[in-house]
Amino acid sequence: MNPLAERIAEAITPANAARPTRLTRARRTALLKALADPRRFELLEKIAKANCPLGCAQARAALPISAATLSHHIKELQTAGLIEVRREGKFHFLSLRPGVLQSLAAGLAALEQPSCA
Amino acid sequence: MNPLAERIAEAITPANAARPTRLTRARRTALLKALADPRRFELLEKIAKANCPLGCAQARAALPISAATLSHHIKELQTAGLIEVRREGKFHFLSLRPGVLQSLAAGLAALEQPSCA
DNA sequence: TAATCAATTCGACAGTTATCGAAATGTCGA
């Protein structure tokens, strides 16, 4: 497996949500990979659209996958730095990390430049 | 349609220039998958940053991959709708399809909503 | 026509990953 702690550390460092931070190549690739799986994206959508942190049970009910697979996807999203997992007793609650999607979106949009006439 | 004409048409269409189009799930996944490979992203960057359509030879010189692999990546980017390939005799020229990255970026940014206070 | 060059396709291989069931870990309530 990957150097998990390293990736988490890198993911967690920029906590400023005001302005989109510039992403490294590695981080950008990690984000894109995390988003490129349809079910994982759907899970992220559910988390984003819930106005409060989402419980795993709700996530599980919304997606046709096993608990093991859900756990796997949660870890991927967390490792990529897209979500935060808050633990409360037996339960885990998932919420979007602010600013990350903004940074990625900004980076992608910035690729388009004035074209050659 | 002629690639140039198509680009001009898109450029002068106010709706396209002003507002990014909404993507289907399948299309969004295809785009994210195409972008999630580091070398492919690098290739797209090269295409985007060249102020005029990029020749395959230039692309090849910029990336440490074989011709076969380059051809594969070009096809992936083309299939995803991210680039256009114009053929001119022996040579192929690559250019960014306008608006696609904007639409994707807008879709990603829109996922972030006012959080629960 | 033959030779040459650009790019694709083919076939194969290696690494990655999504998925699951089963077992394990951890937490709470009785």
Place this chain on the structure above:
DNA sequence: TCGACATTTCGATAACTGTCGAATTGATTA
């Protein structure tokens, strides 16, 4: 402590994909 429940980890499998060399297609030029 025991049992019920939430989640993770393990082990295995199937599918996908990035990569290359070799063969092929297609276009230009000698």
